[in-house]
Amino acid sequence: MLENKRRKKEVATELGVSLGSINIWIKPCDSPNIKPLHLLIVGDVPELKAELKRLWAVEKQCQDQQLEIEILKNF
Structure with a gap:
């Protein structure tokens, strides 16, 4: 999603989860310490x-x- 430039809403719909869940999942990836x-x-x-x-x-x-x-x- 982050590397493929896909929209969060699109991924959430595809996976059958809420947009909030997607945001929770990707938040740790925004850390500068995570490669x-x-x-x-x-x-x-x-x-x-x-x-x-x-x-x-x-x-x-x-x-x-x-x-x-x-x-x-x-x-």
Whole structure:
């Protein structure tokens, strides 16, 4: 949600929970002492960072294409 820029309300609806629950769950993640999980796993390994960045780009491209397909289905 935070990394994917999804709206809290959208995630709450998808999970079947209240918006308040979502806010409670993500509040600890706003702490400057909490690092995103991918940083804890990848650490400072340049090869892993590069691969993760590549995978995010591929995932974004796939999402964009899926959205384009859904839009074109309406025509």
